[in-house]
Amino acid sequence: GDLDAQCEQDARELRAIAVDLMTAWGNKDPEVAESLVAEFVRSGYMELHNVAAVVGGIVAQETIKLITHQYVPQNGICIIDTANNLLAAVKA
Numbered sequence: 001g002d003l004d005a006q007c008e009q010d011a012r013e014l015r016a017i018a019v020d021l022m023t024a025w026g027n028k029d030p031e032v033a034e035s036l037v038a039e040f041v042r043s044g045y046m047e048l049h050n051v052a053a054v055v056g057g058i059v060a061q062e063t064i065k066l067i068t069h070q071y072v073p074q075n076g077i078c079i080i081d082t083a084n085n086l087l088a089a090v091k092a
Helices: 002-024 034-043 049-068
Strands: 076-081 086-091
Touching: 002 034, 049 076
Parallel strands: none
Antiparallel strands: 076 086
């Protein structure tokens, strides 16, 4: 009932925010998948521990590279699609 209506409202607001950000970053025709927004809203305030572990590992690895000057850190953006188990690094 009320929870479904609230999730739908949150999804609309989140999608609008995502489109605004993508437009501000120079994307001329931003497209945000409804299923992605719905899944993000559905997860609510839950701690997504597996995603947090992956992101934490990547951040730790890149931090060590910066501190030790032993390897070249990632130069760009790392995109993680946990719904499809994909990871992509895009140069900035």
